[in-house]
Amino acid sequence: MTTPPLTHDVVAAAARYADTWIALRARGQRVPGVQVAVRLAGDLVLSSAHGTADVRSGEPLTPQHVFRVASHSKTFTATAVLLLAEQGRLRLDDAVGAHLPWVAEADDELGRASLRELLAHAAGVTRDGPAGDFWCLDGEFLDTAGLRAAVTAGGSLLPRSSRFKYSNIGYSLLGAVIEAVAGTSYAEHVTQHLIAPLGLGRTTPELDPARGDALATGHTSITTAGARRPLSVADTRAMAAATGFCSTAEDLTAWFSAHCPASPEALLDEHSLRLAQHPGWAVEGSDRQYGLGLVVQRVGARTLVGHSGGFPGHITQSLLDPGARLAVSVLTNCIDGPASELALGTVRIVDLFAEHWREETGVDDLDAFCGRWASPWGVLDVVRCGTALLALHPEREDPAAVVTRLQVLDGERLRVVQDSGFGDHGETWALGRDDDGTPTLRAHSGSRLRPLARVLAAAAARDDA
Secondary structure, X not given: OOOXXXXXXXXXXXXXXXXXXXXXXXXXXXXXXXXXXXXXXXXXXXXXXXXXXXXXXOOEOOOOXXXXXXXXXXXXXXXXXXXXXXXXXXXXXXXXXXHOHHHHHHOHHHHOOEHHHXXXXXXXXXXOOOOOHHHHOOOOOOOHHHHHHHHHOOOEOOOOOOOOOOOHHHHHHHHHHHHHHHOOOHHHHHHHHHHHHHOOOOOEOOOOHHHHHHEOOOEOOHHHHOOOOEOOOOOOHHHHHHHOEXXXXXXXXXXXXXXXXXXXXXXOOHHHHHHHHOOOXXXXXXXXXXXXXXXXXXXXXXXXEEEEEEEOOEEEEEEEEOOOOEEEEEEEOOOOOOHHHHHXXXXXXXXXXXXXXXXXXXXXXXHHHOEEEEEOOEEEEEEEEEOEEEEXXXXXXXXXXXXXXXXXXXXXXXXXXXXXXXXXXXXXXXXEEOOOOOEEEEOHHHOEEEEHHHHHHHHHHHHHO
């Protein structure tokens, strides 16, 4: 199985539709706000935002609002370490204790762990130490003394290179290594060598108090709080290298696009990129692997690299196909936000459009059929892929899972030429109008669907009556 080639027209059309799908899914799950960006070959194809930045004020979310992107920080930290290795200032097989002698003194086993093992989450290190209440915003994230105390209390839990074991403590130590080698603070180093060269103007290695009004407020889950409630902010202190970064979807797609071998903005050489993106340790119970600071996974025929981020009130996900130079980032501002679902669904929509895209001359206008149609049974989207027409079910987690292919018979009729067989294969769908002029599409099982916006407006009017 091979992936169809991607063109700007295909990705732009797919991204426009994905944006409407994301908005619908977010509204259905009562996500306060969602921000999305898509790039192809470094070019920004989509940058969009839906919902609110804060449920209290109702402030509209914009593409310029900043999110806590949490473990996306690990991609920056890993890139910084790999760049220092390219410069000969450290080696990936250096023991962490060689750069941080206090680690070897506190925990001999951990002191022998290599930087490579820490980058791959293969050093057997405790995840967050014996007390991680900071993840519930109950107490502060670890400072330098707290990091040392967590290591001293028992940093090593498993033999080195025995399995994948995710560790924020391990990446916090890598941040300290960067400081020891660079002779500057972690924030200063990554800002100068990673953020500034790419012009990531809304990205910082920690929340910048001067930009606090640009932060999308994080929110609780409905399950644990009864409603979406705002959460406070926190400084990640000595754990910034693991979870401190703040950014936007636009900036993150630019960041990941710079990790393509063909990118003129690439910060790392091709050898370092291969090391980072090589499928390393298997993440048990999933189809993912962890390279050096990057998660590797298959979606259809694509091999994607990227990272998610989970912070109190913000859930985020970025994905990159380095060969196709396709980058997707989705950021949500609630603690149970479906960022991974929405990012993966966007990639699947791109592949769906690439597979079905047609450019035929002499095809009559198709737009009359297109739109978001609804009935009491749910929602049906009729979308254009060039000159091809597809019917999709946007309420599904995977919008590309059930696809109906349509043939235009004339200006008012469609024929279903491909579906699972449980639907309307071989039957005719037809446009029409209600007595009040509302457009209709007589579709599945011969039932009438109406534009979702009209259906929602009619429901609201009944509620107000």
